Amino acid sequence: MALTIMMISLLVLIFINVPVAFSIIASVAIYFIFANDFEGMVLIQRMISGLESVPLMAIIFFMASGILMNYTGITKRLLNFAEIITRPLPGALGQVNVTLSVLMSGLSGSNIADASMQSKMLVPSMEKKGYDRAFSTALTATSSIITPIIPPGIALIMFGYVGNVSIGDLFMAGILPGITLAILLMIYVYFYAKKHNLETEKKAKATAKEFFSGLKDAILALFFPIIIIGGIRFGIFSATEAGAIAVLYALVIGLIVYREMSLKDLIKSIVETVHTGAGILLIIAAGTAFGWVLTLEQVPQMMAESITGLISTPALFFIMILLFLLIIGMFVEGNVAIIILTPLFLPMLGEYGIDPVHFGIFFILTLSIGTITPPVGTIMFVTSSITGTKIEDFIKASIPFIILLIIASLLIAFIPQISMFLPTIFE
Structure with missing residues (x-):
């Protein structure tokens, strides 16, 4: 009875546009009221326990490094x-749009930050x-x-x-799926440009001098994910330590190498990190309490059975999860869904012989589709x-x-090697 009331309360609160974190906290509080077995302090204890984790600091560190990178001059x-x-390709500016997303992904870890930046930089030119x-x-x-x-996608760290x-392993597993999605988008842009006669004139390829000059300017950004992934994979440092190194790396580039980050930019990036990080940590704290209630009521076990x-x-199983996530993604913010749904889905994977790393990439990509769908x-x-x-x-x-995006999700689901090739060869 208390669980049913909690779920109904959560849906109602989200529907009337109460912020998701507060909706979860309120619904869990309602559960405790109707359960009659717990004191209110249990809710606070469970929320705090969700934040008492050193690996969780990796999210804040990588978020900070991504925000700092926006002020280093590395984007241009x-x-x-x-x-x-991409100059010789039909639809060159569209191809730049996709390529820049791939390059920026290794720096920011935030799709909203990348989307905002490219909307300002590229859409007017297009x-x-x-x-x-x-x-x-x-x-x-x-x-x-x-x-x-x-x-270092934040969603990978949260999952x-x-x-x-x-x-x-998740970091390694995300590389080829990301490139696969980029290739699908570039193929579509190619045919769209051909159909609408957009930048289809023949253009000279970049000279070796131009290429290496551009590569020299971008090399610090391209090395960044290699250092982070390699360091974690080969046990040089943990994910949390990698996040701290990422922050240091961004500061060195902005303050010493390019010297384009001012003290005002540094303060602004710190404030932005605090605001964004506080919101995510509040969601994690609320989600931890919510997940504890679901575990207490044995919801994951019942769902799995x-x-x-x-x-x-x-x-x-993959098709059912795909359809489910497409619907959930339309109504629930991605980070919240990861916190709530991950403990529900993982117990089922063993029954189907699905690797959690493989599922994680499929799960995050499919859930992300909801970020571009109404409401x-x-x-x-x-x-x-x-x-x-x-x-x-x-x-x-x-x-x-x-x-x-659905095609990409299905490819990742049914061809596990796309996700698991790199984690396997670098075991």
């Missing part, structure tokens, strides 16, 4: 390098070249979804933390507001991209 160098390597504004905005929003699955899955009793093959798609609203695109135009333009 990556943009220049992306323009050089419009001048004849691209439709809604298409440009939808492409920018979709390419930002590469960010959560390429290390690893909540599910007790190796963050190093019900689903494994109905579904007999891994393929059907609460965060990336959809952020990019549309920056570019001045009507939501109805964005939705229409995003349909082909949503189809591509």
Whole structure:
């Protein structure tokens, strides 16, 4: 009875637009009231226990490093390098959009930050070249979804933390899926540009001098994820220590190497990190209490028994989870869904022989699709507001991209080697 009231309360509070973290806390408090077995202090204790973890600091560190990178001057160098390597391709600016997302993913770990930055930098230029504004905005929003699955994506760290899955393995596993998604998007941009005659004129390839000049400017950014992933994978440092190194790396680049970060920028980035980090930590604290209640009521075990009793093959399991996450992603913010759903899904994986690392990449990518779908798609609203695109135009333009994202999710689900190849060869 208390569990049912808690779930109904949560849905009602989210529906009336109460912030998600407070919706979860309030619904768990209601559970304690109706359960009659617990004191209110238990809720506080469970929330605090969710934050008493050293690995959790990795989220804050990587978030801080990503924000700091935005003030180092490295973004414009990556943009220049992306323009050089995509220049001969039809739809070159669209190809730059996707390529820059891949390059920036290894720095920021935040899809909202990347989407915001590229909406300001690239969409106006794409419009001048004849691209439709809604298409440009939808492409920018979709390419930002590469960010959560390429290390050091914050979503990877959260899934690893909540599910007790190796963050190093998740980092390795996200590289090829991220590149796969980028290739699918670039192929679509190629044919879209051909169809609409956008930047299809023959252009000279970049000279070796131009290429190496652009590479020299971008090399510090390109080395960053290699250092982080390699250090974690080969046991040089933990994920948390890697986050601290990432912050130091960003500070050295901004203050010493490029000297483009001012004291004002440093203070602004610290304040931004505190605001963003506090919101995520509050969600994690609330989600920990919520997950404890679900475990207490044996919800994961009951779900596992019900689903494994109905579904007999891994393929059907992946399809069912895909459909479920597409719906959930439309209504629940991604970080919240990771906190709540990860403890529910992981106990089922053993029944189907699915590796948690493989599932984690599929889970995060599929859940990310909800960021560009109504009614609460965060990336959809952020990019549309920056570019001045009507939501109805964005939705229409995003349909082909949503189809591509679903195809990418299915490829990752049914071809485990895409995710598991790198973690396997670097065991």
